[in-house]
Amino acid sequence: MDEPGFDIEACLEGLRRRDERAASDFVREHYPLVLKIVRSHLPRRTAEEDLCQVVFIKILSNIGQYSGKVPIAHWVSRIAINTCLNALKAESIRPEIRWSDLSEDQAAVLNNLASSPAALSPDSAATSRDIVETLLAGLKPRDRLLVTMLHLEGYSMDDVKQATGWNIATIKVRAFRARQKLKQIFQELNNEGKL
């Protein structure tokens, strides 16, 4: 993750001395990673830049707890994911999705899914992503996180384990339950569309 020119050890040493330049370098180096995580798990009505800022302040404030046992990118990922989870938990209302809330494109994609067994066209990818994100808003934060990582971002179980610190059994069981719940929400939406 770290660029060849970036000396993470020197940077960490600087952070422990509370060196501002080291902090700026650290932020610049890890911004793409944090932004990617924040964008994937962003709660509604939260500005991504604000959440990134919260994540980085947490990381820098707790840098003394980084033991070096795991790569810094994994440690940063865990803090970013936990911060997003907390933000999602704070957003306690999980909206109920209605067919009438869908755009024309979204309704067309769902009708297409119901009428044809073929894979959706590549043009539909962005619309499909919007639909899935809307469906995911009905899941609990951890379930939503798992579905996003496993099904949308192509993480393996091991990748999820590294990024979250959860064990494989927990990930499997929770992913299964999350999928069941997602299926239920999807079914209810489709039933409403048929009325």
Added chain:
Amino acid sequence: MKPNDHSLDRLLRSAGNAVPHAADEVPFGFATRVVSGWLAAGPGDVMGLQTLWFRRSLLGALAVMLLSVGWSYKTDTAAPNEEMAIATYATPADLQ
């Protein structure tokens, strides 16, 4: 697998193919704001650790207190056993 599973699978596969947002450059002034926030927050989460320590101490003290109350209730209400009754009977009255 039911048809609905296939539909959901196809929807998820299609959504997974959506082109992710490009990794943006750090916004102007972002690093400065983070560094200011970090410096303003002070060194580490000292207050958080203290709160955690106090909370654990309080819970520990509460557990000990409950155990003590439970133990004394048990000993106060328990019927004296046979050996205790004999000892009480055998103890001279002036020593009791």
